[in-house]
Each structure stands twice: as structure tokens, then as C-alpha cells.
Amino acid sequence: MLFNSISFLIFFPVAAGLYFVIPRKLKAAFLLIASYYFYMCWNPKYIVLILITTVVTYTVGLLMGKDMSDKKKKAVMGVGFFVNFGLLFLFKYLDLSISIINKLLSPLHISAISNPFDFLLPVGISFYTFQAIGYCIDIYRGDVKPEKNFIKYALFVSFFPQLVAGPIERSKNLLSQINEMGTKKALFNRDSIVSGFTMMMYGLFMKMVIADRVAIFVDRIYGNIYLVGTAEMLLAAFGFSIQIYADFAGYSAIAIGAARFMGIDLMENFNTPYFAVSVADFWRRWHVSLSTWFRDYVYIPLGGNRKGTVRKYVNLMITFLVSGLWHGASLSFVAWGGIHGIYQVVGDLTKPLKERVCKALGVKRDVFSYKLGQIICTFLLTTFAWIFFRAGSIGVALTYIKRMFTRWNPWAFFDESLYTWGLDRVESLILFMAMLVLFAVSIVRYKTGDDIGKALLKQNLWFRWAVLIFFMITIVVYGEYGINFDSNKFIYFDF
Amino acid sequence: MEGTTRKKVIQAVSILLFLAVSSWCLYKVYDVLRWKDTTGDYLSSFEQLYATDKDLIDVAFVGSSHCFCGVTPAFLWEEKGFSGFDMSVSGQDRASAYHHIKELLKTQSPKVVMIDLFAVTFDEHAEEGNVYRNLLSMHTSKNSVELVKDYANKSEWENYISRFPIVHTRYKELTKYDFDLPRQNDYGRGALFQFKENPQTEYVIDEKKVKKAELSAENKEWLDELIKLSKEENFEPVFMILPMVMDEEIRSVFDGAVDYLGDNGIDVLDFNKISGINIDYEKDFADPTHLNSYGSKKVTLYLGDYLEDNFSLEDHRGDKRYWQWDDDLTWYYQSKAAYELGALDYYDDVLAHVSTMSNVLAIISLEGIKEDEPYDYYNALSALGMSYEDYLSGGKWLYKDGVLTKVHENDPAEPDYVYDINGKDTLKIRYDGDYLHDGNIMLNNESLYAHGAKVTIAVYDLFLQEPVTVKGY
Numbered sequence: 011m012l013f014n015s016i017s018f019l020i021f022f023p024v025a026a027g028l029y030f031v032i033p034r035k036l037k038a039a040f041l042l043i044a045s046y047y048f049y050m051c052w053n054p055k056y057i058v059l060i061l062i063t064t065v066v067t068y069t070v071g072l073l074m075g076k077d078m079s080d081k082k083k084k085a086v087m088g089v090g091f092f093v094n095f096g097l098l099f100l101f102k103y104l105d106l107s108i109s110i111i112n113k114l115l116s117p118l119h120i121s122a123i124s125n126p127f128d129f130l131l132p133v134g135i136s137f138y139t140f141q142a143i144g145y146c147i148d149i150y151r152g153d154v155k156p157e158k159n160f161i162k163y164a165l166f167v168s169f170f171p172q173l174v175a176g177p178i179e180r181s182k183n184l185l186s187q188i189n190e191m192g193t194k195k196a197l198f199n200r201d202s203i204v205s206g207f208t209m210m211m212y213g214l215f216m217k218m219v220i221a222d223r224v225a226i227f228v229d230r231i232y233g234n235i236y237l238v239g240t241a242e243m244l245l246a247a248f249g250f251s252i253q254i255y256a257d258f259a260g261y262s263a264i265a266i267g268a269a270r271f272m273g274i275d276l277m278e279n280f281n282t283p284y285f286a287v288s289v290a291d292f293w294r295r296w297h298v299s300l301s302t303w304f305r306d307y308v309y310i311p312l313g314g315n316r317k318g319t320v321r322k323y324v325n326l327m328i329t330f331l332v333s334g335l336w337h338g339a340s341l342s343f344v345a346w347g348g349i350h351g352i353y354q355v356v357g358d359l360t361k362p363l364k365e366r367v368c369k370a371l372g373v374k375r376d377v378f379s380y381k382l383g384q385i386i387c388t389f390l391l392t393t394f395a396w397i398f399f400r401a402g403s404i405g406v407a408l409t410y411i412k413r414m415f416t417r418w419n420p421w422a423f424f425d426e427s428l429y430t431w432g433l434d435r436v437e438s439l440i441l442f443m444a445m446l447v448l449f450a451v452s453i454v455r456y457k458t459g460d461d462i463g464k465a466l467l468k469q470n471l472w473f474r475w476a477v478l479i480f481f482m483i484t485i486v487v488y489g490e491y492g493i494n495f496d497s498n499k500f501i502y503f504d505f
Numbered sequence: 506m507e508g509t510t511r512k513k514v515i516q517a518v519s520i521l522l523f524l525a526v527s528s529w530c531l532y533k534v535y536d537v538l539r540w541k542d543t544t545g546d547y548l549s550s551f552e553q554l555y556a557t558d559k560d561l562i563d564v565a566f567v568g569s570s571h572c573f574c575g576v577t578p579a580f581l582w583e584e585k586g587f588s589g590f591d592m593s594v595s596g597q598d599r600a601s602a603y604h605h606i607k608e609l610l611k612t613q614s615p616k617v618v619m620i621d622l623f624a625v626t627f628d629e630h631a632e633e634g635n636v637y638r639n640l641l642s643m644h645t646s647k648n649s650v651e652l653v654k655d656y657a658n659k660s661e662w663e664n665y666i667s668r669f670p671i672v673h674t675r676y677k678e679l680t681k682y683d684f685d686l687p688r689q690n691d692y693g694r695g696a697l698f699q700f701k702e703n704p705q706t707e708y709v710i711d712e713k714k715v716k717k718a719e720l721s722a723e724n725k726e727w728l729d730e731l732i733k734l735s736k737e738e739n740f741e742p743v744f745m746i747l748p749m750v751m752d753e754e755i756r757s758v759f760d761g762a763v764d765y766l767g768d769n770g771i772d773v774l775d776f777n778k779i780s781g782i783n784i785d786y787e788k789d790f791a792d793p794t795h796l797n798s799y800g801s802k803k804v805t806l807y808l809g810d811y812l813e814d815n816f817s818l819e820d821h822r823g824d825k826r827y828w829q830w831d832d833d834l835t836w837y838y839q840s841k842a843a844y845e846l847g848a849l850d851y852y853d854d855v856l857a858h859v860s861t862m863s864n865v866l867a868i869i870s871l872e873g874i875k876e877d878e879p880y881d882y883y884n885a886l887s888a889l890g891m892s893y894e895d896y897l898s899g900g901k902w903l904y905k906d907g908v909l910t911k912v913h914e915n916d917p918a919e920p921d922y923v924y925d926i927n928g929k930d931t932l933k934i935r936y937d938g939d940y941l942h943d944g945n946i947m948l949n950n951e952s953l954y955a956h957g958a959k960v961t962i963a964v965y966d967l968f969l970q971e972p973v974t975v976k977g978y
Contacts, residue, residue: 016663016670200516436677475523479530487534492670 011051013264014218014491021048022268025170029272037191038162041272045170049133052174056132059097064167066093067142068160074149075156083150090146098139101132106339134174136336140303142167145181147307154181162188171268175261177279177299187274202273204474205463209267211481212451212462216260218489219444224253226432226490232400235410239419242431243410250400251393255284256448258297267463282456284392287384289353292392300336304329323358327351337399342407346398353391440488537683538672540641542595547682548697550592551642552690554609561827562590562613563818566695567606568621568747569597574795575747575776576619578694579837580805582830586820587812590615591695594642596635599624599727603734604652608643610738617816619743619808620731622773625724625762626755640665641672685929688970692832699797700844704787705750714753720761728765741816745774748784748800750793774811782807798841839864839966843973846964852978855962856885859904864968866926867904868953870961872915872940874899882960882978901934901946927970948972 011017025044032040050057070090074083099107108123115123145166148154157163166185172178231238231246238246262279269276279299286292293301309329315322327348334347367373374380394411401407422428429435451462458465466474542549550573564587566576578589592609594601602624609615630636640656643649645668653665664670675683720728728744735742744766746759763773776782782803789800796804812818821827842862849855859867869889874882874897883896890909891902901913903924912922913934922934926948933947943952946963953963955977962976 016667200520203520471519475526478523479527482527483530483534486531486669487538487673487676489673492664492673 011048013261013268014214014489017051026268026272034191038159038165038188041169041191042161042165045165045168045173048170049168049173052133053130056135059101059132059135060138060168062097063094063139063142064164066090067146067167068157068163070146071149071156071163072158074146087146087150091143094139094143098135101135103335103339106341137176137178138167138173140300140336141178144178144303144307145185148181154185157181157185169269169274171265171274172276175258175265176297177262177265177277178303179276179299183277184274199273201467202270205467206267206269206271207463208466208474208478208481209263209270209461209463211267211478211485213260213263213265213267214485214489215444215481216256216263216448218260218485218491220441220448221253221256221260222490223433223437223441223444223488224249224256226437228253228400230432232410235406235413238431239417239422240414241419241422242428243414243417245428247393247397247410247414250396251284251389252445254396254399255280259283263461266461270463278461282452284389285385285452285456286388286392287381288388289350289357289391292388293350300333304333308332323355326354330354340403342398342401342404345404345407346395349395349398353395444484444488535669535672537679538675539668540637540672540675541683541686542638542642546689547680547687548689548693549642550590550594550605550695551608551644552686553693553695554590554592554612555644556691557590557612557829558826559612560614561588561829562609562615563588563821564617564619564812564816565590565592565606565609565613565615566619566621567597567602568593569623570595570697570795571623571747571749572597572621573695573697574699574791574797575621575801575804576808577696577698577798577801577805577837578830579696579834580802581809581812582694582822582827583834584806585809585813585818586822587809587818588821588827588830589694593621593695594635594638596630596632597621597624597639598627598630598656599723600652600655601639603727603730604643604648604655605639606731606734607648608646610740611648615740616818617741617743617812618735619745619774622744622746622759622762623749624727625720626758628723637671641668689836692829692836694830694833696801696833698837698840699791699795700799700841701791701797702788702799703790703792703797705790705793707786708750708752710751710753710756715757715760716753718757718761720758720765724762725765728762728769732769732771742771743774744771746777747804748776748782748789748796750786750790751777774808776804776807779807798837835864835968839968843964843966843969847974852880852882852960852976853885855976856889859962859964860889860907862964864966865905865973866932866965866967868932868934868946868961868963868965869902869904869909870940870946870954870963871896871899871901871959872961873959880978901936926965926967930965930970932965 011021021044025041025048029037029040029044046057046060049060067090070086073086078086112123115121145154149156157166162185165188166179166181169179169184169188228246228249231242231249235243259280266276266279277299279297281295281298283292283296286295309325312325312328313321314325317325330347330351331344332347334344334350337343337346368375397410398404398407401410426435429438433441454465455461460468466477469477541547564581566572566578566589568591570593572593573591576589576591578591581587581589590609590613592605594605597605602620606618606620630639636656640649640653643652645666650666653662657665731742744762746763751759759775763775766773776784784796784800784803789796789803791797821830842858842865846855846858846862849858859865869886871882876897883891883893886896887893889904895911899915900911901922903910903912912924913919913936915936917936917938919936922932924932924934926932930948932953935945937944940954940959940961941957943954943956946952946954946961948963948965951972953961953965953972953975955961955963955975958977960978962974962978963972964974965971966973
């Protein structure tokens with residue numbers, strides 16, 4: 011069940027409405043049933059995987075909560091890791107592993123092996139697996155106590171707003187709120203409803219009006235890289251930066267909004283990432299729940315920056331390569347992660363040089379223009395890296411980059427031929443206007459720190475209504491959906 | 506009331522109010538974007554049905570474009586005073602026909618429902634547009650949902666039922682008629698008037714080649730359901746096959762339906778076999794499967810006699826409640842006169858025709874006329890009341906209700922003449938120095954000037970509320 015489907019339009023009000031009216035003691039159980047129903051709308055069979063992950067990590071949590079030696083704890087933890095990462099490997103990485111092995115075997119004239127399984131990637135497996143593993147590590151570290159109530163724990167793993175594409179929640183945040191569901195604090199609250207609804211509308215706007223509209227152009231260009239020149243390829247590269255942001259941040263806004271509507275605060279996932287002043291800053295703002303997960307559960311356990319400069323860079327590279335692999339079973343994702351790792355290593359290494367150059371040239375560093383330059387440079391670097399993310403293979407990405415810099419055709423900006431790649435003049439104008447709205451909302455977020463849901467709550471009623479009705483009408487009229495439209499899946503559902 | 510409770514009540518009310526306001530806004534947006542028939546000048550049987558007061562329709566004609574081209578309620582009204590209505594939609598399929606009748610029966614109690622059998626010749630629409638016409642023209646109700654379930658694939662139900670997924674992309678094709686429906690929808694009776702004669706070659710059916718085929722189970726079920734509905738709703742069903750050029754294959758399907766209905770004691774009026782109607786294949790067709798208004802008149806008059814002979818229908822002429830049938834007839838004659846005017850080429854013929862038309866406003870412009878003109882433009886104008894001096898001096902005239910009035914001299918210094926014809930259309934007349942300026946006669950933002958002509962004759966129909974022709978000489 012997609013967030014931008016009529017099924018969800020019916021499901022969510024019914025689920026939220028019932029959630030408000032049922033007795034407090036039954037709220038968690040009800041949300042669990044609703045979440046399982048939500049998930050089973052994709053493929054009922056794969057609910058078994060969530061159940062396995064839930065039962066295993068619940069048991070691991072309970073066992074580690076008992077008084078036992080570190081060795082035993084590690085063994086229990088190891089079992090939890092093995093089962094969960096094993097499932098993830100089986101469903102997501104087996105194909106890639108076999109193809110790599112076959113490539114290695116090929117020069118030795120050993121016959122290729124085939125995948126004994128032919129599984130479809132279960133929706134959201136990377137997200138809920140990481141969330142459940144994070145819970146186990148928190149208990150292992152003693153940061154949280156094991157949850158004894160199975161229903162509440164199962165809801166933590168499968169809470170429907172964030173089940174299939176995050177935010178990847180921390181047990182400290184979400185479990186404590188699930189435990190408070192029965193209290194007065196979590197009852198019907200107008201501010202939560204208004205704020206949550208606003209977030210959902212804004213998320214749908216980002217996804218349906220912007221992301222899916224840019225996707226039409228981007229897909230056409232990436233599908234015809236031998237027919238286009240620099241102008242189209244540059245625009246498609248920038249377009250994909252916008253598309254993936256509007257798509258994933260849009261999804262996150264809907265998820266956060268749906269949860270907030272029911273009185274549950276999920277962690278933020280995006281904080282104006284394209285206003286970042288460095289790649290490191292970008293990762294503090296992009297997919298925050300995942301990047302902090304890798305920081306807390308991979309980078310720091312590897313030693314972080316505590317074991318010398320070389321180890322720090324090695325740890326950074328490992329973290330980003332794994333992060334790339336998390337996004338997809340393809341070497342192009344690994345390359346994308348690697349590029350971001352290299353950006354950070356090179357950025358750190360050249361920092362003294364950059365400071366010296368600025369000093370020598372008298373560059374003012376506390377002015378808007380300096381910051382704007384940093385933002386532009388960071389945006390260009392991330393846009394370049396996205397090419398690997400979008401291309402599907404390293405070969406295609408390299409071809410794309412080569413042609414983008416060698417097939418110079420500036421006349422395409424003036425002869426209107428750009429309008430022949432899926433977005434005509436009207437569609438381009440709609441996209442431009444929608445991006446102005448996105449920019450305005452981002453400015454508010456950047457300046458005030460409030461997401462649109464919270465920012466709008468501070469405004470007068472007429473303005474709130476006007477903004478909400480604007481989003482509703484824009485979505486239903488200019489949203490990309492309906493008959494003959496099939497690119498409405500959220501990109502991150504594939505991860 | 507305690508403060509907290511009061512606050513909660515205010516909050517709940519504000520949420521409810523927001524839901525009401527936003528729903529109203531979305532409804533208004535939907536009303537603009539909703540499916541409207543764009544092949545028949547935005548005219549729709551459903552719009553016309555919904556504009557009709559309760560219990561006025563005596564006889565409904567149900568079917569596809571064959572029906573709205575082949576049966577014209579205006580003729581039935583003119584000849585017999587029976588209040589007929591074409592409940593017909595392009596390509597109306599079996600399921601749509603059934604549910605369209607149910608929709609009509611919500612507000613009307615026709616004594617007779619005459620159903621075109623063309624729907625038995627196909628299972629699915631060949632054109633997507635016809636699916637939209639049939640499934641999206643009705644107001645949303647239990648009946649429209651049932652129609653979607655009966656016709657569409659399950660995977661498409663939510664699109665057809667909620668409609669927005671289909672119609673929202675119309676923002677790229679909106680016209681003024683999406684905001685302001687043509688006024689014919691207020692009084693039209695479902696028929697399409699066509700005056701073009703498109704000669705056809707009659708295909709003589711070789712009866713030996715007509716294979717006797719049993720009617721399909723789907724067709725039998727459809728006919729059974731219609732008969733059942735007629736008993737439940739107390740109307741007389743009459744089936745008909747309207748004139749069309751057909752081959753043996755189609756003929757055999759129709760014959761199967763005729764036989765099946767005959768077995769059930771129900772007659773079928775097959776206009777391809779009824780003698781005495783005298784359908785003229787040279788003059789009575791708009792295309793191979795559709796009659797024009799001349800052919801339609803023959804069929805409708807026959808139906809009028811049939812209805813008179815077999816049912817006791819009342820003559821409603823003179824009853825003010827039936828004003829839509831009067832206007833429909835006026836519309837027919839205005840449309841016919843406009844078509845005939847448009848088809849005329851010669852200057853004298855055009856002016857002679859204009860002088861016979863009622864409910865029109867003609868704008869006549871003369872520019873650069875000399876005494877020794879090789880063609881005598883004056884003769885026809887004098888018949889309208891123009892003096893020879895005026896003729897030679899040129900200028901612009903309005904001709905309305907038999908009166909010719911000069912409204913503008915050929916003088917660039919003279920202020921523009923502006924005339925609000927009605928609440929929507931404004932005429933602006935000026936003189937820009939010669940006959941090469943389209944701005945000399947403007948209707949709103951549209952030029953009614955024959956660029957480069959010495960004489961311009963533009964005619965605006967006051968009943969139809971639209972310009973019908975611009976001629977230049």
C-alpha cells in the first residue's frame with residue numbers, strides 16, 4: 011500500500027480514527043494489526059520475515075537483559091546478527107555475491123553457479139532489520155532495557171508509517187512513546203493532528219508534484235544517453251538530485267506526519283540537505299536516521315576518529331562503502347558510497363591547504379557569499395555522486411559522465427528542444443513553480459529549525475487553511491498519478 | 506462550560522469546518538476538471554437530463570451515437586407533443602445502457618423506453634474516450650459505482666470511482682466550456698443535429714450469407730435484465746435497430762437478438778427492414794452508421810406514429826413546464842438556419858438568407874466601395890433598407906429584427922462602438938484606416954472581420970449566443 015494510493019487514503023483515516031476511539035489498553039495491539047495489514051498489502055508471505063526478525067530480536071533482547079557474562083552476551087548477540095543479516099543477505103545480496111563469484115571463476119574456466127533462490131526483495135527489509143538490530147545493540151550496550159511486552163515490541167519493529175522506508179527509529183525514542191500510548195498525553199490532540207496532516211500533504215506534494223514530474227525527464231534522458239548532449243545530461247543530473255530528495259524527503263514527511271497525526275513523534279530524516287556547506291554537513295542533514303545509525307553502530311564501534319588519522323579515514327571509507335551497499339545490491343551503489351567517503355577524506359586532508367589559500371587571498375569566511383559558494387560546491391559534488399546512484403551500473407555512470415562533459419550543445423537551452431523530453435512548456439512551468447514552493451519551505455526550515463508542520467502551527471488559522479488547501483488542490487490537480495501513470499513508487503522502497 | 510471542554514469543542518468545530526471548506530474547494534476543482542464530452546460541443550445527455558425537472562419525460566430513447574443521431578425528440582415534440590429524450594452516449598455498451606436507464610428512472614417515469622440494440626454487436630469499447638463518456642458522465646452515486654463494477658476491470662475500479670485519477674490531467678485541455686457549460690445543456694433533449702449530407706452506398710444484405718447465430722450469453726443476460734427492470738419500474742420496453750450500413754455479420758447478430766426477443770414476446774422495430782420510411786442513402790446519412798437530421802426526421806416521425814398507435818401518450822404542447830422541448834425545437838431551427846447560411850457562397854444569397862433569419866444580429870461592413878464597382882453590392886443591401894449615399898460612404902451597420910442601423914463611419918477618429926450583446930459577449934466596432942485590420946469588428950477577443958474584403962457580413966445568433974458565420978466579398 012503506497013502512501014500516494016487511494017487505498018492509503020482510505021486506510022489511514024480509518025486506522026487513525028479507530029486508534030483514537032479504541033480503549034487505551036488496546037491501542038498498541040490495534041496499531042500492530044493495522045501495521046501488519048498495511049505490510050501484507052504488498053506481499054502477505056513476507057510478513058513471515060518480519061515475524062522472524064521480531065521474535066528473534068525480542069528473544070535476543072530478553073536474554074541479554076538477564077544477568078550473563080560478556081561472552082554469553084556476545085554469543086546471543088551473534089545469533090541475532092546471524093539470523094537478521096542472514097535473511098537480509100539471502101534476499102538482497104545473494105544475487106550480487108553469486109555474480110561476483112562467477113566473474114572470479116570465469117577466468118579459471120570453472121562453470122558458473124546459479125542462484126538456488128529467486129526471491130523478490132521484500133519491501134522495507136533493510137529498514138526494519140536495521141531498526142531491530144539497533145535495538146539489540148542498545149540493549150547490549152545497556153543503553154535501554156529490554157521490552158518485555160511482545161506486542162509493543164512487535165509494534166516498534168513494524169509501526170506502519172515508518173515500516174517500509176524509515177525513518178529508522180531508535181528504541182529509546184519510539185518504544186518509550188509506544189509505552190505511553192495508553193496515557194492521557196497521547197490522546198487526541200489538535201496540534202498533532204494539524205501538524206501531522208500538514209506534513210503528510212507537504213510530503214505528497216514533494217513526491218507527486220515534484221519528484222514524479224522530474225522523474226519523467228530524468229528517466230527519458232537516462233534511457234537515451236546516446237541521443238542527448240551536455241545540456242540534457244546536466245539538467246538530468248541536477249534533476250535527479252531534486253527527484254531523489256523530493257521523493258525520499260517526501261516519503262519521510264508523510265511517515266513523520268502520519269505518526270504525528272496519531273501523537274507519535276518520529277525522528278527527523280531530512281534537514282535541508284542541499285543547504286549543506288560540506289559533504290560532512292550534507293550527511294548530517296540527509297537521511298539522518300540512517301547516517302546516525304551508521305555513525306552509532308558502525309563508525310564509532312570501528313574506532314571512529316579515536317585511533318589516529320589513518321584509522322579514521324579507513325573507518326570513514328568502510329562506513330560509506332557499507333552505507334552504499336545498504337542502498338542496493340549493486341557495485342554502483344558501493345561506488346556512490348565510496349565517492350562520498352573519498353569526498354570526506356580529501357576534504358579533511360585538504361582542509362589546512364584550503365584555510366591557507368583563503369588567508370592568502372583574503373577570502374572573507376563570515377559572509378553570505380562564502381557560505382553560498384560552499385553550498386553550491388557541496389551541491390555539485392553530491393549531484394556528481396548521484397549519477398552513480400541513478401545509472402544502475404558503474405559502466406553506464408562513467409559513460410554518462412564522459413558524454414556529459416564532451417557532447418557540448420548549449421543551443422539546446424534556446425531552441426526549445428528540451429521540451430521534447432517528457433516535460434513540455436506547461437509541465438516545466440508547473441515544476442518550476444512547485445520547486446519555488448519547495449525552496450520557500452526549505453528556507454523556513456533552515457531559518458527557524460521548524461518543519462512545515464510545526465511552522466504552520468504558529469501561524470493564524472486562515473493562513474494554515476490556505477496553505478493546506480493549496481497543497482490539497484495542487485496534489486490532486488498537478489500530481490502525477492492515475493491512469494497510464496506507473497512511476498509512483500518511492501525510490502527508497504527498493505532498498 | 507469548562508475552559509478545557511470549551512477549547513476542545515472549538516477545536517473539533519474548526520476541524521469540521523476545515524473539512525467542509527476543503528471539500529467544497531475540491532468539489533469546485535472537480536467540477537471544472539470533470540469529464541465533459543468534447544466531441545459534441547460539450548453537450549451531454551446527462552447534463553441535459555439533470556437539468557430536467559422531475560417526471561416530464563414520457564418516452565426515453567436509449568442507445569449509442571446511432572440513437573442521438575437517429576432519433577430527434579424535437580420532431581416528436583413538433584409533430585405529436587410527446588416529451589421524448591435521448592438517453593444516449595457515444596458507444597453506449599450493454600452495462601452502460603442498463604445503468605443509464607436506472608439513472609434516468611431516478612427522476613423520470615417514462616411510459617416507454619425504446620432501446621437501440623447496437624450494444625449487442627460489441628463487448629468492449631474500441632475507444633478509451635467512449636469508456637470515459639459512458640462511465641464518468643453520471644453524477645457519482647451507488648448506480649455509477651455499480652456501472653463501474655459491471656464494466657471495468659477490478660484494477661481500474663478505484664480510478665473510475667474516485668474519477669480524479671482520470672480527469673485531473675485535464676488541466677492541460679481546459680476551455681471556457683469547462684467553466685461555463687454551453688447553454689444548450691440547459692434545454693437540449695439529448696439529440697445531435699447534423700445537416701451535412703454524406704452519400705452512402707447501400708449494402709444489400711445477401712440473406713444467404715447471414716449465418717443463423719445464437720445470441721451470446723452476455724447479450725441474453727442483458728436483454729433479460731432490461732426486461733426485468735421494465736417490470737420492476739413499470740415502463741414498456743421497445744427495442745429498435747436504427748438505420749445503418751451493415752454487413753452480414755452484424756446482421757446475423759441483430760437477427761439473433763430479434764429472435765430472442767421474439768421468443769419472449771417482445772417486438773423489435775428494425776428500421777433497416779421497415780418499408781415506407783424511405784431512407785435516402787444519398788441525403789439522409791452523416792456517415793455510414795449515423796443518420797443526419799434529415800434521416801433522423803424520417804425515423805422520428807415514424808416513431809411518433811408508432812407511439813401514438815400503441816401507447817396513450819399525452820400532448821404536452823402549450824404546457825409551460827415543458828419549456829425545454831420548445832427551446833429544443835427552436836435550437837433545431839436556429840442550428841439549421843445557421844448551417845444553411847454557412848453553406849451559401851453567393852453574396853446576394855447570403856443577404857437574402859439573413860433577412861429571413863430570426864433571432865440573429867448581422868454586422869455589415871462596407872469599405873472602399875466605388876460608384877463603378879464591377880459587382881452590384883447595393884441591390885441586396887437596399888432590400889435591407891440601406892440608402893445609396895450610405896452605401897457609397899461606407900461604414901458599419903447592425904441588422905437586427907429587420908432594422909438596419911448604421912453604428913460606425915469609416916473614420917479612424919470616431920470612437921469605438923461597443924455593444925454588449927448579452928452578459929457574455931461584447932461587440933466592438935472601430936475603423937483602423939482600411940480593410941486590412943482584423944480589429945475592425947471584434948467579438949470579445951475574436952475577430953469577425955473578413956480580412957481584405959470590401960464587404961464583410963458577420964452573423965451572430967442571439968438564441969445560440971455564438972457567431973455563426975463571417976463572409977467576405
